[in-house]
Amino acid sequence: MxxxxxxxxxxxxxxxxxxxxxxxxxxxxxxxxxxxxxxxxxxxxxxxxxxxxxxxxxxxxxxxxxxxxxxxxxxxxxxxxxxxxxxxxxxxxxxxxxxxxxxxxxxxxxxxxxxxxxxxxxxxxxxxxxxxxxxxxxxxxxxxxxxxxxxxxxxxxxQGYVPEFAGRAEFEAAGGTVVHPQHWPEDLDHTGRRVVVIGSGATAVTLVPALAGEAGHVTMLQRSPTYVVPLPAKDRIANALHKVLPEGRAHALIRAKNVWTQRVTWRLCQRYPRAARRVIRRLNARSLPPGYPVDEHFNPRYDPWDQRLCVVPNGDLFKALSAGTASVVTDTVDTFTATGVRLTSGKHLDADVVVTATGLxxxxxxxxxxxxxxxxxxxxxxxxxxxxxxxxxxxxxxxxxxxxxxxxxxxxxxxxxxxxxxxxxxxxxxxxxxxxxxxxxxxxxxxxxxxxxxxxxxxxxxxxxxxxxxxxxxxxxxxxxxxxxxxxxxxxxxxxxxxxxxxxxxx
Missing domain, CATH: 3.50.50.60 (FAD/NAD(P)-binding domain)
Known part of the structure; x- marks a missing residue:
C-alpha cells in the first residue's frame, strides 16, 4: 500500500x-x-x-x-x-x-x-x-x-516500470529522447528517426510495426525472447455468423467458440509444452525470411503460457522484420551513450529515440x-x-x-x-x-x-x-x-x- x-x-x-x-x-x-x-x-x-x-x-x-x-x-x-x-x-x-x-x-x-x-x-x-x-x-x-x-x-x-540505465543522462543531454509507452508524449515525432524499443512483451511487439512505417529504422532490443503468435485481425467465422444469425445469437456462439479455443489452447500448451513450442516456432519461421535466426530471437527459455503469448494481428511484426524497416537484437544494455545504446556484447545501437517498453x-x-x-x-x-x-x-x-x-x-x-x-x-x-x-x-x-x-x-x-x-x-x-x-x-x-x-x- x-x-x-x-x-x-x-x-x-x-x-x-x-x-x-x-x-x-x-x-x-x-x-x-x-x-x-x-x-x-x-x-x-x-x-x-x-x-x-x-x-x-x-x-x-x-x-x-x-x-x-x-x-x-x-x-x-x-x-x-x-x-x-x-x-x-x-x-x-x-x-x-x-x-x-x-x-x-x-x-x-x-x-x-x-x-x-x-x-x-x-x-x-x-x-x-x-x-x-x-x-x-x-x-x-x-x-x-x-x-x-x-x-x-x-x-x-x-508510473511504469523503468530499470536504472547507466548513461541515460548523457544520451538525453545530447538530444536523445527516452519515453515510456505508458506516458507517450503527444508531440513526439519519430519520422525518419532511429528508434530502439527496449522490451519484448505485448507493448513492444505492438510498437515496433506501428513505428516502422515512418521511422528511419526500429530495433526491438530484447533481453530474452517472447512467444509471438501471428493471428488474423478478422475472425472469418464470426463475420459469417453475423451475416446469418440475429446479433445476440451470433454473439453468444462466437463467444462460446472463442472461450473454448482459448481454454483448449492454454491446456494443450500446459500439457504438451514441447509440441506447443514446435508449433509456434513453425508459425514464426513461415512468417520470416528464409535463413532468419528464429531460435536466437523467438525461442524463449520458458514454456508457452508460463507468460502470456504475444499476439501480432496479421503478422504485422514479422512483415516489418521481413521488409527491413525493423530488426530484433537479443542482448542486454551495458550503458546509454551520447548517440544510442551500447550492449553487453560490445555492439552499439545508434538511436535518436529510446522507448522503454520494460513493463508495469x-x-x-x-x-x-x-x-x-x-x-x-x-x-x-x-x-x-x-x-x-x-x-x-x-x-x-x-x-x-x-x-x-x-x-x-x-x-x-x-x-x-x-x-x-x-x-x-x-x-x-x-x-x-x-x-x-x-x-x-x-x-x-x-x-x-x-x-x-x-x-x-x-x-x-x-x-x-x-x-x-x-x-x-x-x-x-x-x-x-x-x-x-x-x-x-x-x-x-x-x-x-x-x-x-x-x-x-x-x-
Missing amino acids: TAAASAPPPDTEVDLDVDVLIVGAGISGLGAAYYLQRDLPDTTYAVVEARDALGGTWDLHRYPGVRSDSDLFTFGYEFKPWRGDAIATAGSILGYLREVADENRIHDRIRFRTRIAGASWSSAEARWTVETENTATGERGRIRCAWLFAATGYYRYD NLQAFGGIDLTVDGAPVDLTGTVAFKGMMLTGVPNFAYAIGYTNSSWTLKVGLLCEHFVRLLAHMDAHGHDTCAPVLPPGLATRPLLDFEAGYVLRALDRLPKQGPGFPWLTSRDYPSDVKLLRHGPVDDPHLRFTSSAQRPAKAAV
Whole structure:
C-alpha cells in the first residue's frame, strides 16, 4: 500500500452516501455498474475515477498502434455484442466502453478526477468512510458506503516500470529522447528517426510495426525472447455468423467458440509444452525470411503460457522484420551513450529515440490504504476468497481478470456473483460479511504467473489457497460453476446483522 495521505479535517462533511462505491471507470468498473443496476435497481451506487475520462487502460495508453491482445468477442462484455475486428485498436475499444456508459446512463454516476486517499471500515456502523481528493483542485471530500468495490486493475497508472540505465543522462543531454509507452508524449515525432524499443512483451511487439512505417529504422532490443503468435485481425467465422444469425445469437456462439479455443489452447500448451513450442516456432519461421535466426530471437527459455503469448494481428511484426524497416537484437544494455545504446556484447545501437517498453508496476487495489476498526490492513496477511474478497476485510470486493485468457471473462462472472451476494444479504437482513480463514490453510502467491511485473510484486500482495474457494482460478468453466451457479453463502463466509436490518423479499 502507498503511504496514506493526510486525513481531511474532522468537520469534513460526507457529501455522498451509497450502498456501493466502485473505484475505477475502466472495463471492470463499468461492468460492475451495469450488473448492479440491471439486477439490483434499488441499490444505490457511484463510481469514482482518478482520471478525467472513463476507459481505464484504453484511455490511458496513447502510444502508436495500441490495441488489444485478446479477441474482443470475449474481451468485450457478454451483455453487449462486439461488432468490429477480433483484434481491435484502443480507439475502437474506448468507443465501445463509452457506448456502454451512455446506453446505461452510467456516465451520470461517475465522479471524475476523484482519487481515494484511504478507506476506513467501522463494524459498529457497518460502513466504509472513504477519504477522497480532487486531482485537479486538491479539494478533500468524504464518501460513505456499505460496500467498496475495487475495479482498479492491478498496475499503477501513474508510473511504469523503468530499470536504472547507466548513461541515460548523457544520451538525453545530447538530444536523445527516452519515453515510456505508458506516458507517450503527444508531440513526439519519430519520422525518419532511429528508434530502439527496449522490451519484448505485448507493448513492444505492438510498437515496433506501428513505428516502422515512418521511422528511419526500429530495433526491438530484447533481453530474452517472447512467444509471438501471428493471428488474423478478422475472425472469418464470426463475420459469417453475423451475416446469418440475429446479433445476440451470433454473439453468444462466437463467444462460446472463442472461450473454448482459448481454454483448449492454454491446456494443450500446459500439457504438451514441447509440441506447443514446435508449433509456434513453425508459425514464426513461415512468417520470416528464409535463413532468419528464429531460435536466437523467438525461442524463449520458458514454456508457452508460463507468460502470456504475444499476439501480432496479421503478422504485422514479422512483415516489418521481413521488409527491413525493423530488426530484433537479443542482448542486454551495458550503458546509454551520447548517440544510442551500447550492449553487453560490445555492439552499439545508434538511436535518436529510446522507448522503454520494460513493463508495469503492479499495485493492488489502486494503492488504497484500508483500515478495519482503526487497524491498518496488511495485504500480505490476507487470503483471497473466490478471487474477489479478502479475509478479515468486511464488505470489500475486487475484480481482477484472467492472465491466461480475456480479462473480462472473469470480471463478468465476479460482478454477477457480487450482485447475487448483495441480494442474499438483503434477503436475510445481513449488513456485513467477510471471509474467515480456516486454521492451518496452506497458502501461496496470489498470481500463478511468471511475468516480471508480477514476480516483482508478489511479496506485497495477498495470498491464495490450494483449492476452492481460496483458489484464484484461471479456468473459465470452473468459475462459471462456482461464481454463476454456485451458492453465495459458504461455511467460511461470516454474515452479521449489526444494524438488525429487517429481511427483504428474496431477489
